[in-house]
Amino acid sequence: MSPALVDDLAFRALTAKIASERGFGAANYRDGCLRRRIAVRMRACGVSDYTAYSARLDTDAAEWEKLLDALTINVTKLFRDRDVYEAMAHDVVPAVWALAAPTLRVWSAGCSSGEEPYSLAALFHRHAVSLSQQDRLSRLQIIASDIDRGSLDRARAATYADAAFVDTPAELRQRYFSPGAPATVVDEARALVTFERRDLLNEAAPRGPLHLILCRNVVIYFDAASQQALFQRFHDALAPGGYLVLGKVETLLGAARTLFDATDHRRRIFRRPAA
Numbered sequence: 001m002s003p004a005l006v007d008d009l010a011f012r013a014l015t016a017k018i019a020s021e022r023g024f025g026a027a028n029y030r031d032g033c034l035r036r037r038i039a040v041r042m043r044a045c046g047v048s049d050y051t052a053y054s055a056r057l058d059t060d061a062a063e064w065e066k067l068l069d070a071l072t073i074n075v076t077k078l079f080r081d082r083d084v085y086e087a088m089a090h091d092v093v094p095a096v097w098a099l100a101a102p103t104l105r106v107w108s109a110g111c112s113s114g115e116e117p118y119s120l121a122a123l124f125h126r127h128a129v130s131l132s133q134q135d136r137l138s139r140l141q142i143i144a145s146d147i148d149r150g151s152l153d154r155a156r157a158a159t160y161a162d163a164a165f166v167d168t169p170a171e172l173r174q175r176y177f178s179p180g181a182p183a184t185v186v187d188e189a190r191a192l193v194t195f196e197r198r199d200l201l202n203e204a205a206p207r208g209p210l211h212l213i214l215c216r217n218v219v220i221y222f223d224a225a226s227q228q229a230l231f232q233r234f235h236d237a238l239a240p241g242g243y244l245v246l247g248k249v250e251t252l253l254g255a256a257r258t259l260f261d262a263t264d265h266r267r268r269i270f271r272r273p274a275a
Ligand SMILES: C[S@@+](CC[C@H](N)C(=O)[O-])C[C@H]1O[C@@H](n2cnc3c(N)ncnc32)[C@H](O)[C@@H]1O
Pocket: 072, 073, 074, 075, 076, 077, 080, 109, 110, 111, 112, 113, 116, 145, 146, 147, 148, 151, 198, 199, 200, 201, 215, 216, 217, 218, 247
Protein backbone atom coordinates (compact mmCIF):
# COMPACT_ATOMS: atom_id res chain seq x y z
CA MET A 1 0.00 0.00 0.00
CA SER A 2 1.35 3.47 -0.83
CA PRO A 3 2.15 5.79 2.09
CA ALA A 4 -0.55 8.20 0.82
CA LEU A 5 -3.19 5.46 0.97
CA VAL A 6 -2.08 4.38 4.45
CA ASP A 7 -2.32 8.01 5.55
CA ASP A 8 -5.77 8.37 4.01
CA LEU A 9 -7.09 5.20 5.64
CA ALA A 10 -5.75 6.29 9.02
CA PHE A 11 -7.38 9.72 8.55
CA ARG A 12 -10.75 8.07 7.73
CA ALA A 13 -10.42 5.80 10.77
CA LEU A 14 -9.75 8.82 12.98
CA THR A 15 -12.77 10.79 11.68
CA ALA A 16 -14.97 7.70 12.13
CA LYS A 17 -13.73 7.43 15.71
CA ILE A 18 -14.46 11.11 16.38
CA ALA A 19 -18.00 10.57 15.09
CA SER A 20 -18.69 7.36 16.98
CA GLU A 21 -17.11 8.33 20.30
CA ARG A 22 -17.92 12.05 20.41
CA GLY A 23 -20.90 12.42 18.09
CA PHE A 24 -19.07 14.97 15.92
CA GLY A 25 -19.84 13.98 12.32
CA ALA A 26 -16.37 14.78 11.08
CA ALA A 27 -16.91 12.81 7.87
CA ASN A 28 -19.21 15.60 6.64
CA TYR A 29 -16.60 18.32 7.01
CA ARG A 30 -14.23 19.37 4.26
CA ASP A 31 -11.12 17.22 4.36
CA GLY A 32 -8.60 20.04 3.98
CA CYS A 33 -10.13 21.96 6.84
CA LEU A 34 -10.23 18.94 9.14
CA ARG A 35 -6.70 17.88 8.29
CA ARG A 36 -5.35 21.36 9.09
CA ARG A 37 -7.14 21.43 12.45
CA ILE A 38 -6.08 17.92 13.41
CA ALA A 39 -2.51 18.68 12.33
CA VAL A 40 -2.40 21.56 14.84
CA ARG A 41 -3.34 19.16 17.66
CA MET A 42 -0.93 16.48 16.43
CA ARG A 43 1.94 18.96 16.44
CA ALA A 44 0.98 20.11 19.94
CA CYS A 45 1.13 16.46 21.08
CA GLY A 46 4.37 15.76 19.24
CA VAL A 47 2.91 12.94 17.12
CA SER A 48 3.29 12.70 13.37
CA ASP A 49 0.65 10.24 12.15
CA TYR A 50 -3.08 9.73 12.61
CA THR A 51 -2.75 6.28 14.15
CA ALA A 52 -0.44 7.53 16.89
CA TYR A 53 -2.76 10.47 17.51
CA SER A 54 -5.75 8.14 17.74
CA ALA A 55 -3.89 6.08 20.38
CA ARG A 56 -3.15 9.29 22.26
CA LEU A 57 -6.85 10.12 22.38
CA ASP A 58 -7.53 6.74 24.01
CA THR A 59 -5.43 7.67 27.02
CA ASP A 60 -5.84 11.45 27.25
CA ALA A 61 -9.32 12.81 28.01
CA ALA A 62 -8.09 16.43 27.99
CA GLU A 63 -6.79 16.00 24.45
CA TRP A 64 -10.27 14.99 23.30
CA GLU A 65 -11.60 18.34 24.54
CA LYS A 66 -8.77 20.25 22.85
CA LEU A 67 -9.41 18.41 19.60
CA LEU A 68 -13.15 19.14 19.67
CA ASP A 69 -12.40 22.79 20.42
CA ALA A 70 -10.03 22.92 17.46
CA LEU A 71 -12.57 21.26 15.15
CA THR A 72 -15.55 23.43 16.03
CA ILE A 73 -13.79 26.78 15.42
CA ASN A 74 -15.70 29.14 17.68
CA VAL A 75 -14.38 32.49 16.49
CA THR A 76 -17.12 35.13 16.51
CA LYS A 77 -17.93 38.66 17.67
CA LEU A 78 -20.89 40.91 18.31
CA PHE A 79 -22.34 42.52 15.15
CA ARG A 80 -19.77 40.62 13.08
CA ASP A 81 -19.66 42.26 9.64
CA ARG A 82 -21.32 45.46 10.64
CA ASP A 83 -22.74 46.17 7.18
CA VAL A 84 -24.68 42.90 7.31
CA TYR A 85 -26.26 43.93 10.62
CA GLU A 86 -27.03 47.36 9.17
CA ALA A 87 -28.81 45.70 6.25
CA MET A 88 -30.68 43.41 8.63
CA ALA A 89 -31.68 46.36 10.82
CA HIS A 90 -32.90 48.26 7.78
CA ASP A 91 -34.67 45.50 5.81
CA VAL A 92 -34.89 42.11 7.47
CA VAL A 93 -35.86 42.97 11.05
CA PRO A 94 -38.72 45.32 10.02
CA ALA A 95 -40.01 42.79 7.46
CA VAL A 96 -39.98 39.93 9.98
CA TRP A 97 -41.44 42.10 12.72
CA ALA A 98 -44.31 43.13 10.43
CA LEU A 99 -45.42 39.52 9.86
CA ALA A 100 -48.82 38.72 11.24
CA ALA A 101 -47.64 35.37 12.71
CA PRO A 102 -48.63 34.89 16.36
CA THR A 103 -45.07 33.75 17.16
CA LEU A 104 -41.98 35.01 15.35
CA ARG A 105 -39.28 32.34 15.31
CA VAL A 106 -35.68 33.29 14.60
CA TRP A 107 -32.89 30.70 14.60
CA SER A 108 -29.20 31.43 15.07
CA ALA A 109 -27.72 28.13 13.84
CA GLY A 110 -24.09 27.68 14.91
CA CYS A 111 -24.26 30.54 17.43
CA SER A 112 -20.92 29.83 19.11
CA SER A 113 -20.68 31.81 22.39
CA GLY A 114 -23.86 33.82 21.78
CA GLU A 115 -22.63 37.04 20.20
CA GLU A 116 -24.79 36.52 17.10
CA PRO A 117 -28.17 35.86 18.77
CA TYR A 118 -27.64 38.68 21.30
CA SER A 119 -26.80 41.07 18.45
CA LEU A 120 -30.06 40.06 16.79
CA ALA A 121 -31.96 40.44 20.05
CA ALA A 122 -30.67 44.01 20.34
CA LEU A 123 -31.84 44.81 16.80
CA PHE A 124 -35.33 43.39 17.35
CA HIS A 125 -35.65 45.07 20.74
CA ARG A 126 -34.58 48.45 19.35
CA HIS A 127 -37.02 48.08 16.47
CA ALA A 128 -39.92 47.22 18.79
CA VAL A 129 -39.10 50.22 20.98
CA SER A 130 -38.93 52.52 17.94
CA LEU A 131 -42.52 51.51 17.16
CA SER A 132 -43.59 51.64 20.83
CA GLN A 133 -44.41 47.94 20.55
CA GLN A 134 -42.37 46.54 23.45
CA ASP A 135 -45.47 44.68 24.59
CA ARG A 136 -45.24 42.57 21.43
CA LEU A 137 -41.72 41.31 22.17
CA SER A 138 -43.21 38.33 23.99
CA ARG A 139 -44.17 36.84 20.62
CA LEU A 140 -40.50 36.77 19.52
CA GLN A 141 -38.40 33.64 20.11
CA ILE A 142 -34.72 33.67 19.19
CA ILE A 143 -33.50 30.08 19.32
CA ALA A 144 -29.73 29.80 19.31
CA SER A 145 -27.99 26.48 18.85
CA ASP A 146 -24.52 25.05 18.57
CA ILE A 147 -22.90 21.64 18.66
CA ASP A 148 -20.30 22.73 21.21
CA ARG A 149 -21.39 22.61 24.85
CA GLY A 150 -18.51 24.81 26.07
CA SER A 151 -19.58 27.58 23.70
CA LEU A 152 -23.17 27.27 24.84
CA ASP A 153 -22.09 27.63 28.49
CA ARG A 154 -20.28 30.84 27.58
CA ALA A 155 -23.31 32.00 25.61
CA ARG A 156 -25.62 31.53 28.58
CA ALA A 157 -23.23 33.57 30.76
CA ALA A 158 -23.72 36.46 28.26
CA THR A 159 -20.58 38.30 29.34
CA TYR A 160 -18.06 39.61 26.82
CA ALA A 161 -14.57 41.10 26.88
CA ASP A 162 -13.75 44.29 24.99
CA ALA A 163 -12.43 42.37 21.98
CA ALA A 164 -15.93 41.06 21.20
CA PHE A 165 -17.16 44.63 20.68
CA VAL A 166 -14.94 45.86 17.85
CA ASP A 167 -17.84 45.84 15.34
CA THR A 168 -20.47 47.06 17.81
CA PRO A 169 -22.00 50.51 17.26
CA ALA A 170 -21.43 52.63 20.39
CA GLU A 171 -25.10 53.34 20.96
CA LEU A 172 -25.96 49.62 20.90
CA ARG A 173 -23.16 48.79 23.30
CA GLN A 174 -24.34 51.47 25.66
CA ARG A 175 -27.99 50.43 25.50
CA TYR A 176 -27.73 46.63 25.54
CA PHE A 177 -24.70 45.88 27.73
CA SER A 178 -23.65 46.67 31.28
CA PRO A 179 -21.07 49.47 31.55
CA GLY A 180 -17.33 48.68 31.51
CA ALA A 181 -15.59 45.47 30.49
CA PRO A 182 -16.26 42.63 30.58
CA ALA A 183 -19.84 43.60 29.84
CA THR A 184 -23.01 41.57 30.28
CA VAL A 185 -26.04 41.62 27.99
CA VAL A 186 -28.95 43.43 29.66
CA ASP A 187 -31.90 41.32 30.78
CA GLU A 188 -34.33 42.72 28.19
CA ALA A 189 -32.20 41.37 25.33
CA ARG A 190 -31.12 38.25 27.19
CA ALA A 191 -34.71 37.23 27.82
CA LEU A 192 -35.37 37.01 24.08
CA VAL A 193 -32.83 34.23 23.49
CA THR A 194 -32.87 30.55 24.42
CA PHE A 195 -29.93 28.23 23.83
CA GLU A 196 -29.88 24.55 22.97
CA ARG A 197 -27.38 22.00 21.72
CA ARG A 198 -28.13 20.91 18.19
CA ASP A 199 -25.98 19.21 15.54
CA LEU A 200 -26.78 20.83 12.22
CA LEU A 201 -25.64 17.79 10.28
CA ASN A 202 -27.73 15.23 12.09
CA GLU A 203 -30.64 16.96 13.76
CA ALA A 204 -33.76 18.66 12.48
CA ALA A 205 -34.36 22.40 12.63
CA PRO A 206 -36.25 23.77 15.65
CA ARG A 207 -40.01 23.43 15.44
CA GLY A 208 -41.29 25.89 12.86
CA PRO A 209 -42.30 27.65 10.90
CA LEU A 210 -39.21 29.84 11.20
CA HIS A 211 -39.12 33.40 9.91
CA LEU A 212 -35.40 34.10 9.91
CA ILE A 213 -32.39 31.78 9.99
CA LEU A 214 -28.87 33.07 10.51
CA CYS A 215 -26.27 30.44 9.74
CA ARG A 216 -23.07 32.36 9.35
CA ASN A 217 -19.52 31.07 9.06
CA VAL A 218 -20.60 27.51 9.78
CA VAL A 219 -21.36 25.76 6.48
CA ILE A 220 -17.99 26.77 5.10
CA TYR A 221 -16.52 23.83 7.02
CA PHE A 222 -19.02 21.29 5.61
CA ASP A 223 -18.57 19.32 2.39
CA ALA A 224 -20.73 20.28 -0.59
CA ALA A 225 -23.28 17.45 -0.18
CA SER A 226 -23.84 18.32 3.49
CA GLN A 227 -24.23 22.01 2.64
CA GLN A 228 -26.85 21.25 0.00
CA ALA A 229 -28.81 18.96 2.32
CA LEU A 230 -28.72 21.63 5.02
CA PHE A 231 -29.93 24.38 2.67
CA GLN A 232 -32.85 22.15 1.71
CA ARG A 233 -33.68 21.72 5.42
CA PHE A 234 -33.43 25.48 5.97
CA HIS A 235 -35.80 26.03 3.06
CA ASP A 236 -38.31 23.52 4.43
CA ALA A 237 -38.11 24.98 7.94
CA LEU A 238 -38.69 28.57 6.80
CA ALA A 239 -42.14 30.02 6.31
CA PRO A 240 -42.69 31.26 2.74
CA GLY A 241 -41.08 34.71 2.58
CA GLY A 242 -38.73 33.83 5.49
CA TYR A 243 -35.09 34.96 5.40
CA LEU A 244 -31.80 33.09 5.38
CA VAL A 245 -28.54 34.92 6.12
CA LEU A 246 -25.20 33.20 5.47
CA GLY A 247 -21.63 34.28 6.20
CA LYS A 248 -19.98 36.66 3.77
CA VAL A 249 -17.71 34.00 2.29
CA GLU A 250 -20.49 31.44 2.00
CA THR A 251 -23.08 30.98 -0.69
CA LEU A 252 -25.81 28.65 -1.87
CA LEU A 253 -24.51 25.72 -3.86
CA GLY A 254 -25.98 23.75 -6.75
CA ALA A 255 -29.71 23.05 -6.63
CA ALA A 256 -30.01 25.12 -3.43
CA ARG A 257 -29.65 28.25 -5.58
CA THR A 258 -33.11 27.64 -6.97
CA LEU A 259 -34.68 27.42 -3.52
CA PHE A 260 -34.10 31.04 -2.50
CA ASP A 261 -34.14 34.54 -3.98
CA ALA A 262 -31.08 36.67 -3.19
CA THR A 263 -32.36 39.91 -1.69
CA ASP A 264 -28.83 41.21 -1.03
CA HIS A 265 -26.25 38.96 -2.63
CA ARG A 266 -23.20 40.84 -1.37
CA ARG A 267 -24.32 40.44 2.21
CA ARG A 268 -25.61 36.92 1.62
CA ILE A 269 -29.21 37.66 2.51
CA PHE A 270 -31.67 35.26 0.86
CA ARG A 271 -35.39 34.74 1.04
CA ARG A 272 -37.62 31.74 0.55
CA PRO A 273 -40.05 32.85 -2.14
CA ALA A 274 -43.49 33.80 -0.85
CA ALA A 275 -46.10 31.10 -1.55
C1 LIG B 1 -16.96 30.30 13.34
S1 LIG B 1 -18.29 29.96 14.45
C2 LIG B 1 -19.56 31.02 13.80
C3 LIG B 1 -20.28 31.78 14.88
C4 LIG B 1 -21.27 32.81 14.37
N1 LIG B 1 -22.31 32.20 13.59
C5 LIG B 1 -20.58 33.90 13.56
O1 LIG B 1 -20.72 33.95 12.35
O2 LIG B 1 -19.84 34.68 14.14
C6 LIG B 1 -18.80 28.33 13.88
C7 LIG B 1 -19.69 27.61 14.88
O3 LIG B 1 -20.30 26.49 14.23
C8 LIG B 1 -20.40 25.45 15.17
N2 LIG B 1 -20.56 24.18 14.48
C9 LIG B 1 -19.65 23.49 13.75
N3 LIG B 1 -20.20 22.33 13.31
C10 LIG B 1 -21.47 22.31 13.76
C11 LIG B 1 -22.54 21.38 13.63
N4 LIG B 1 -22.40 20.23 12.96
N5 LIG B 1 -23.73 21.68 14.22
C12 LIG B 1 -23.88 22.84 14.92
N6 LIG B 1 -22.91 23.75 15.08
C13 LIG B 1 -21.72 23.49 14.50
C14 LIG B 1 -19.11 25.55 15.95
O4 LIG B 1 -19.20 24.89 17.21
C15 LIG B 1 -18.92 27.06 16.07
O5 LIG B 1 -19.43 27.57 17.27
